Amino acid sequence: MGNYFNNIFRAISTIAVGMAETWKAMFRPPITLQYPNERWQLPVNARGILFNNVDDCIGCFKCARICPVQCIYIDTVKALPDEDLGKASMGNPIRQHLVRFDIDMFKCCYCDFCTTVCPTECLYMTEEYENGVFSRENGIYHFSKYSPPEAMALRRREQEETMTKALAKEAALAAKKKAAAQKGKETAEA
Amino acid sequence: MANNLRPFVGKEQQFLQEGTYGENFIITSVDRILSWARLSSIWPMTFGLACCAIEMMATAASRYDLDRFGAGVMRPSPRQTDLMIVAGTVTLKMADRIKRLYDQMPEPKYVLAMGSCATSGGPYWQHGYHVLKGVDLIVPVDVYVTGCPPRPEALIDGVLKIQEKIRKESNFARKKQERANV
Numbered sequence: 001m002g003n004y005f006n007n008i009f010r011a012i013s014t015i016a017v018g019m020a021e022t023w024k025a026m027f028r029p030p031i032t033l034q035y036p037n038e039r040w041q042l043p044v045n046a047r048g049i050l051f052n053n054v055d056d057c058i059g060c061f062k063c064a065r066i067c068p069v070q071c072i073y074i075d076t077v078k079a080l081p082d083e084d085l086g087k088a089s090m091g092n093p094i095r096q097h098l099v100r101f102d103i104d105m106f107k108c109c110y111c112d113f114c115t116t117v118c119p120t121e122c123l124y125m126t127e128e129y130e131n132g133v134f135s136r137e138n139g140i141y142h143f144s145k146y147s148p149p150e151a152m153a154l155r156r157r158e159q160e161e162t163m164t165k166a167l168a169k170e171a172a173l174a175a176k177k178k179a180a181a182q183k184g185k186e187t188a189e190a
Numbered sequence: 191m192a193n194n195l196r197p198f199v200g201k202e203q204q205f206l207q208e209g210t211y212g213e214n215f216i217i218t219s220v221d222r223i224l225s226w227a228r229l230s231s232i233w234p235m236t237f238g239l240a241c242c243a244i245e246m247m248a249t250a251a252s253r254y255d256l257d258r259f260g261a262g263v264m265r266p267s268p269r270q271t272d273l274m275i276v277a278g279t280v281t282l283k284m285a286d287r288i289k290r291l292y293d294q295m296p297e298p299k300y301v302l303a304m305g306s307c308a309t310s311g312g313p314y315w316q317h318g319y320h321v322l323k324g325v326d327l328i329v330p331v332d333v334y335v336t337g338c339p340p341r342p343e344a345l346i347d348g349v350l351k352i353q354e355k356i357r358k359e360s361n362f363a364r365k366k367q368e369r370a371n372v
Binding site for chain 2: 031032033034035036039040068069070104105106107108109110129130131132133134135136139
Protein backbone atom coordinates (compact mmCIF):
# COMPACT_ATOMS: atom_id res chain seq x y z
CA MET A 1 0.00 0.00 0.00
CA GLY A 2 2.85 2.37 0.87
CA ASN A 3 4.36 1.63 -2.52
CA TYR A 4 1.11 2.65 -4.22
CA PHE A 5 0.97 6.10 -2.62
CA ASN A 6 4.69 6.52 -3.12
CA ASN A 7 4.18 5.97 -6.86
CA ILE A 8 1.42 8.56 -6.98
CA PHE A 9 3.56 11.08 -5.12
CA ARG A 10 6.51 10.46 -7.44
CA ALA A 11 4.34 10.87 -10.52
CA ILE A 12 3.01 14.21 -9.33
CA SER A 13 6.37 15.52 -8.14
CA THR A 14 8.26 14.62 -11.34
CA ILE A 15 5.54 16.18 -13.48
CA ALA A 16 5.78 19.29 -11.33
CA VAL A 17 9.55 19.45 -11.93
CA GLY A 18 9.05 19.20 -15.68
CA MET A 19 6.23 21.69 -15.75
CA ALA A 20 8.29 24.15 -13.72
CA GLU A 21 10.83 24.11 -16.54
CA THR A 22 8.07 24.74 -19.10
CA TRP A 23 6.62 27.48 -16.94
CA LYS A 24 10.01 29.19 -16.81
CA ALA A 25 10.37 28.95 -20.59
CA MET A 26 6.99 30.65 -20.98
CA PHE A 27 8.33 33.91 -19.62
CA ARG A 28 11.63 33.85 -21.50
CA PRO A 29 11.81 36.14 -24.51
CA PRO A 30 11.66 34.15 -27.78
CA ILE A 31 15.07 33.30 -29.18
CA THR A 32 14.05 32.98 -32.81
CA LEU A 33 16.04 35.13 -35.18
CA GLN A 34 13.63 36.86 -37.57
CA TYR A 35 16.02 36.09 -40.38
CA PRO A 36 15.27 38.19 -43.45
CA ASN A 37 14.90 41.25 -41.21
CA GLU A 38 17.46 40.50 -38.54
CA ARG A 39 20.90 39.02 -38.97
CA TRP A 40 23.70 37.93 -36.74
CA GLN A 41 26.68 40.16 -36.32
CA LEU A 42 29.15 37.75 -37.88
CA PRO A 43 32.57 37.28 -36.26
CA VAL A 44 35.60 38.93 -37.87
CA ASN A 45 36.97 35.69 -39.30
CA ALA A 46 33.63 34.48 -40.64
CA ARG A 47 33.90 32.72 -43.99
CA GLY A 48 31.54 33.69 -46.73
CA ILE A 49 31.65 34.05 -50.49
CA LEU A 50 35.12 34.72 -51.89
CA PHE A 51 35.77 38.06 -53.49
CA ASN A 52 38.75 39.11 -55.55
CA ASN A 53 39.69 42.73 -55.96
CA VAL A 54 41.12 42.37 -59.47
CA ASP A 55 42.77 45.79 -59.46
CA ASP A 56 45.21 44.46 -56.87
CA CYS A 57 45.57 40.94 -58.23
CA ILE A 58 49.00 40.20 -59.74
CA GLY A 59 48.05 36.81 -61.20
CA CYS A 60 50.58 34.82 -59.16
CA PHE A 61 48.52 31.59 -59.22
CA LYS A 62 49.25 30.97 -55.53
CA CYS A 63 45.58 30.66 -54.61
CA ALA A 64 44.86 28.33 -57.52
CA ARG A 65 47.79 26.14 -56.56
CA ILE A 66 46.96 25.83 -52.88
CA CYS A 67 43.23 25.29 -53.40
CA PRO A 68 42.56 21.73 -52.22
CA VAL A 69 39.61 21.32 -54.57
CA GLN A 70 41.04 23.42 -57.39
CA CYS A 71 38.02 25.61 -57.84
CA ILE A 72 39.94 28.75 -58.86
CA TYR A 73 40.61 29.11 -62.57
CA ILE A 74 43.16 31.71 -63.65
CA ASP A 75 44.48 32.62 -67.09
CA THR A 76 47.05 35.36 -67.54
CA VAL A 77 48.69 37.06 -70.49
CA LYS A 78 52.14 38.56 -70.05
CA ALA A 79 52.36 42.29 -70.45
CA LEU A 80 54.54 43.69 -73.22
CA PRO A 81 57.93 45.10 -72.12
CA ASP A 82 56.83 48.67 -72.79
CA GLU A 83 53.44 48.19 -71.13
CA ASP A 84 53.04 49.53 -67.60
CA LEU A 85 50.22 47.93 -65.63
CA GLY A 86 51.04 49.80 -62.43
CA LYS A 87 51.48 48.41 -59.00
CA ALA A 88 49.24 46.68 -56.53
CA SER A 89 48.39 48.56 -53.39
CA MET A 90 51.06 46.72 -51.41
CA GLY A 91 53.79 47.61 -53.89
CA ASN A 92 53.99 44.42 -55.92
CA PRO A 93 54.39 45.23 -59.61
CA ILE A 94 51.69 43.84 -61.86
CA ARG A 95 53.29 42.10 -64.81
CA GLN A 96 50.42 40.25 -66.42
CA HIS A 97 46.93 40.82 -67.68
CA LEU A 98 44.40 38.80 -65.73
CA VAL A 99 42.17 37.62 -68.55
CA ARG A 100 40.31 35.07 -66.47
CA PHE A 101 39.76 34.75 -62.76
CA ASP A 102 36.83 32.44 -62.06
CA ILE A 103 35.90 30.92 -58.74
CA ASP A 104 33.48 28.02 -58.71
CA MET A 105 31.72 28.61 -55.41
CA PHE A 106 29.88 25.29 -55.82
CA LYS A 107 33.14 23.42 -55.36
CA CYS A 108 34.67 25.75 -52.78
CA CYS A 109 34.99 24.16 -49.36
CA TYR A 110 35.60 27.43 -47.50
CA CYS A 111 38.98 26.38 -46.08
CA ASP A 112 40.39 29.92 -46.28
CA PHE A 113 43.77 28.73 -47.64
CA CYS A 114 43.66 30.97 -50.71
CA THR A 115 43.21 34.17 -48.73
CA THR A 116 46.11 33.20 -46.46
CA VAL A 117 48.62 32.79 -49.28
CA CYS A 118 47.49 35.80 -51.29
CA PRO A 119 50.50 38.16 -51.33
CA THR A 120 48.53 41.30 -52.09
CA GLU A 121 45.56 40.47 -49.86
CA CYS A 122 43.26 41.08 -52.79
CA LEU A 123 41.41 37.79 -52.37
CA TYR A 124 39.29 37.71 -49.28
CA MET A 125 36.14 36.21 -47.83
CA THR A 126 33.20 38.53 -47.58
CA GLU A 127 30.43 38.32 -45.06
CA GLU A 128 27.90 37.40 -47.73
CA TYR A 129 26.46 33.94 -47.40
CA GLU A 130 23.12 33.98 -49.21
CA ASN A 131 24.14 32.61 -52.56
CA GLY A 132 21.25 30.42 -53.56
CA VAL A 133 21.04 30.35 -57.36
CA PHE A 134 18.67 28.83 -59.87
CA SER A 135 21.20 27.33 -62.25
CA ARG A 136 24.59 25.76 -62.04
CA GLU A 137 26.29 28.36 -64.26
CA ASN A 138 25.44 31.12 -61.82
CA GLY A 139 27.56 29.48 -59.14
CA ILE A 140 30.73 30.44 -60.98
CA TYR A 141 31.90 33.93 -60.10
CA HIS A 142 33.81 35.84 -62.76
CA PHE A 143 36.17 38.49 -61.49
CA SER A 144 38.24 39.46 -64.53
CA LYS A 145 38.06 43.11 -65.48
CA TYR A 146 38.40 42.34 -69.19
CA SER A 147 35.32 41.73 -71.26
CA PRO A 148 35.31 38.51 -73.33
CA PRO A 149 36.33 40.25 -76.59
CA GLU A 150 39.16 42.08 -74.84
CA ALA A 151 40.35 38.87 -73.21
CA MET A 152 40.18 37.15 -76.60
CA ALA A 153 42.25 39.92 -78.19
CA LEU A 154 44.86 39.66 -75.43
CA ARG A 155 45.06 35.90 -75.79
CA ARG A 156 45.44 36.23 -79.55
CA ARG A 157 48.18 38.79 -79.03
CA GLU A 158 50.05 36.34 -76.83
CA GLN A 159 49.57 33.55 -79.33
CA GLU A 160 50.90 35.70 -82.14
CA GLU A 161 53.83 36.73 -79.99
CA THR A 162 54.79 33.17 -79.22
CA MET A 163 54.30 32.28 -82.86
CA THR A 164 56.60 35.05 -84.10
CA LYS A 165 59.14 34.17 -81.44
CA ALA A 166 59.08 30.51 -82.43
CA LEU A 167 59.37 31.46 -86.11
CA ALA A 168 62.29 33.77 -85.37
CA LYS A 169 63.98 31.05 -83.37
CA GLU A 170 63.46 28.56 -86.15
CA ALA A 171 64.79 31.01 -88.71
CA ALA A 172 67.83 31.73 -86.55
CA LEU A 173 68.45 28.02 -86.14
CA ALA A 174 68.12 27.46 -89.86
CA ALA A 175 70.49 30.31 -90.58
CA LYS A 176 72.99 28.94 -88.09
CA LYS A 177 72.74 25.51 -89.62
CA LYS A 178 73.16 26.97 -93.09
CA ALA A 179 76.19 28.95 -92.01
CA ALA A 180 77.67 25.89 -90.38
CA ALA A 181 77.02 23.85 -93.50
CA GLN A 182 78.61 26.52 -95.66
CA LYS A 183 81.60 26.69 -93.36
CA GLY A 184 81.93 22.92 -93.50
CA LYS A 185 81.74 23.07 -97.28
CA GLU A 186 84.38 25.77 -97.40
CA THR A 187 86.70 23.76 -95.20
CA ALA A 188 86.05 20.68 -97.29
CA GLU A 189 86.81 22.65 -100.45
CA ALA A 190 89.94 24.02 -98.88
CA MET B 191 3.03 42.54 -34.31
CA ALA B 192 5.26 45.23 -35.65
CA ASN B 193 5.27 45.41 -39.41
CA ASN B 194 9.01 44.95 -39.71
CA LEU B 195 8.72 41.50 -38.16
CA ARG B 196 6.29 40.36 -40.84
CA PRO B 197 8.39 40.68 -43.96
CA PHE B 198 6.16 38.98 -46.48
CA VAL B 199 2.86 40.57 -45.63
CA GLY B 200 3.44 43.37 -48.09
CA LYS B 201 4.50 40.94 -50.76
CA GLU B 202 1.51 38.67 -50.22
CA GLN B 203 -0.84 41.61 -50.24
CA GLN B 204 0.58 42.69 -53.54
CA PHE B 205 0.45 39.16 -54.92
CA LEU B 206 -3.18 38.62 -53.94
CA GLN B 207 -4.14 42.25 -54.72
CA GLU B 208 -5.38 42.73 -51.21
CA GLY B 209 -6.77 46.15 -50.42
CA THR B 210 -7.26 47.14 -54.05
CA TYR B 211 -11.03 47.36 -53.52
CA GLY B 212 -11.08 48.23 -49.82
CA GLU B 213 -9.96 46.79 -46.55
CA ASN B 214 -10.16 43.04 -45.91
CA PHE B 215 -11.16 42.39 -49.46
CA ILE B 216 -9.22 40.19 -51.84
CA ILE B 217 -9.76 39.95 -55.55
CA THR B 218 -7.42 37.48 -57.12
CA SER B 219 -7.25 34.66 -59.60
CA VAL B 220 -7.63 31.02 -58.69
CA ASP B 221 -4.22 30.43 -60.12
CA ARG B 222 -2.64 32.92 -57.78
CA ILE B 223 -4.42 31.75 -54.68
CA LEU B 224 -3.41 28.17 -55.45
CA SER B 225 0.19 29.30 -55.84
CA TRP B 226 -0.07 31.23 -52.60
CA ALA B 227 -1.41 28.18 -50.79
CA ARG B 228 1.33 26.02 -52.20
CA LEU B 229 4.14 28.39 -51.40
CA SER B 230 3.01 28.95 -47.84
CA SER B 231 3.10 25.26 -47.02
CA ILE B 232 6.15 23.69 -48.58
CA TRP B 233 6.65 20.45 -46.70
CA PRO B 234 10.19 19.20 -46.95
CA MET B 235 11.24 15.61 -46.71
CA THR B 236 13.30 14.45 -43.74
CA PHE B 237 16.32 13.62 -45.72
CA GLY B 238 19.78 14.22 -44.33
CA LEU B 239 22.78 12.60 -45.96
CA ALA B 240 25.83 14.15 -44.33
CA CYS B 241 27.05 17.10 -42.29
CA CYS B 242 24.74 19.56 -44.09
CA ALA B 243 21.86 17.73 -42.40
CA ILE B 244 23.07 19.12 -39.07
CA GLU B 245 22.62 22.63 -40.43
CA MET B 246 19.22 21.61 -41.76
CA MET B 247 18.23 20.46 -38.27
CA ALA B 248 19.47 23.75 -36.86
CA THR B 249 17.38 25.56 -39.45
CA ALA B 250 14.27 23.70 -38.41
CA ALA B 251 14.95 24.23 -34.71
CA SER B 252 13.74 27.15 -32.67
CA ARG B 253 16.63 29.55 -33.28
CA TYR B 254 16.05 29.86 -37.02
CA ASP B 255 12.62 28.25 -37.17
CA LEU B 256 11.91 27.23 -40.74
CA ASP B 257 8.26 26.87 -39.70
CA ARG B 258 7.86 30.64 -39.98
CA PHE B 259 7.73 30.09 -43.74
CA GLY B 260 5.43 27.09 -43.56
CA ALA B 261 8.27 24.79 -44.43
CA GLY B 262 8.95 23.25 -41.05
CA VAL B 263 6.84 20.14 -41.34
CA MET B 264 9.47 17.56 -42.11
CA ARG B 265 7.54 14.58 -43.40
CA PRO B 266 9.00 11.10 -43.08
CA SER B 267 7.41 9.89 -46.30
CA PRO B 268 8.05 11.16 -49.84
CA ARG B 269 4.35 10.78 -50.61
CA GLN B 270 3.51 13.74 -48.41
CA THR B 271 6.24 16.15 -49.42
CA ASP B 272 6.66 19.02 -51.84
CA LEU B 273 10.33 19.74 -51.38
CA MET B 274 13.35 17.51 -51.25
CA ILE B 275 16.30 19.15 -49.51
CA VAL B 276 19.29 17.11 -50.63
CA ALA B 277 21.55 17.91 -47.71
CA GLY B 278 24.94 16.33 -48.08
CA THR B 279 27.22 14.08 -50.06
CA VAL B 280 25.36 11.92 -52.55
CA THR B 281 27.20 8.65 -52.90
CA LEU B 282 26.61 6.56 -55.97
CA LYS B 283 24.87 3.96 -53.85
CA MET B 284 22.50 6.58 -52.49
CA ALA B 285 21.88 8.09 -55.92
CA ASP B 286 19.52 5.28 -56.96
CA ARG B 287 17.54 5.75 -53.77
CA ILE B 288 17.34 9.49 -54.26
CA LYS B 289 15.97 8.99 -57.75
CA ARG B 290 13.40 6.57 -56.39
CA LEU B 291 12.38 8.92 -53.58
CA TYR B 292 12.06 11.73 -56.09
CA ASP B 293 9.83 9.59 -58.28
CA GLN B 294 7.67 8.75 -55.29
CA MET B 295 6.94 12.39 -54.48
CA PRO B 296 3.60 13.78 -55.71
CA GLU B 297 3.80 16.08 -58.66
CA PRO B 298 4.30 19.74 -57.79
CA LYS B 299 7.72 18.86 -56.44
CA TYR B 300 10.89 20.83 -55.96
CA VAL B 301 14.47 19.94 -55.20
CA LEU B 302 16.89 22.08 -53.25
CA ALA B 303 20.52 21.03 -53.48
CA MET B 304 22.22 22.12 -50.29
CA GLY B 305 25.95 22.43 -49.87
CA SER B 306 28.94 21.91 -52.11
CA CYS B 307 28.62 18.13 -52.31
CA ALA B 308 25.03 18.08 -53.46
CA THR B 309 25.51 20.90 -55.95
CA SER B 310 28.69 19.77 -57.67
CA GLY B 311 30.41 17.00 -55.75
CA GLY B 312 32.23 19.51 -53.57
CA PRO B 313 35.59 18.35 -52.22
CA TYR B 314 35.06 15.04 -53.99
CA TRP B 315 34.46 16.42 -57.47
CA GLN B 316 37.93 15.53 -58.70
CA HIS B 317 39.04 12.33 -57.04
CA GLY B 318 35.85 11.00 -55.46
CA TYR B 319 35.29 7.57 -56.96
CA HIS B 320 32.15 7.04 -54.90
CA VAL B 321 30.41 10.41 -55.07
CA LEU B 322 27.86 11.68 -57.52
CA LYS B 323 29.17 14.93 -59.03
CA GLY B 324 26.10 17.01 -58.36
CA VAL B 325 22.62 15.79 -57.62
CA ASP B 326 21.36 17.58 -60.74
CA LEU B 327 22.70 14.66 -62.75
CA ILE B 328 19.83 12.48 -61.55
CA VAL B 329 17.01 14.82 -60.48
CA PRO B 330 16.11 18.32 -61.73
CA VAL B 331 17.30 20.84 -59.15
CA ASP B 332 15.41 24.08 -58.66
CA VAL B 333 17.63 25.98 -56.27
CA TYR B 334 21.28 25.45 -55.46
CA VAL B 335 22.51 26.66 -52.08
CA THR B 336 26.28 26.72 -51.84
CA GLY B 337 28.39 26.58 -48.74
CA CYS B 338 30.29 23.92 -46.92
CA PRO B 339 27.97 23.66 -45.08
CA PRO B 340 25.70 26.66 -45.75
CA ARG B 341 24.60 28.73 -42.81
CA PRO B 342 21.00 28.12 -41.70
CA GLU B 343 20.19 31.58 -43.04
CA ALA B 344 21.45 30.50 -46.46
CA LEU B 345 19.12 27.50 -46.40
CA ILE B 346 16.21 29.73 -45.43
CA ASP B 347 17.21 31.98 -48.32
CA GLY B 348 17.07 28.96 -50.62
CA VAL B 349 13.58 28.09 -49.39
CA LEU B 350 12.51 31.69 -49.99
CA LYS B 351 13.90 31.43 -53.54
CA ILE B 352 11.78 28.30 -54.08
CA GLN B 353 8.80 30.29 -52.85
CA GLU B 354 9.65 32.97 -55.40
CA LYS B 355 9.74 30.30 -58.08
CA ILE B 356 6.32 28.94 -57.07
CA ARG B 357 4.93 32.46 -56.99
CA LYS B 358 5.93 32.99 -60.60
CA GLU B 359 4.50 29.67 -61.75
CA SER B 360 1.06 29.09 -63.18
CA ASN B 361 -0.64 25.97 -61.82
CA PHE B 362 -2.74 25.41 -64.89
CA ALA B 363 0.12 25.79 -67.31
CA ARG B 364 2.00 23.31 -65.14
CA LYS B 365 -0.89 20.84 -65.27
CA LYS B 366 -1.01 21.16 -69.03
CA GLN B 367 2.71 20.55 -69.19
CA GLU B 368 2.38 17.49 -66.97
CA ARG B 369 -0.35 16.06 -69.16
CA ALA B 370 1.78 16.67 -72.23
CA ASN B 371 4.70 14.90 -70.55
CA VAL B 372 2.58 11.85 -69.79
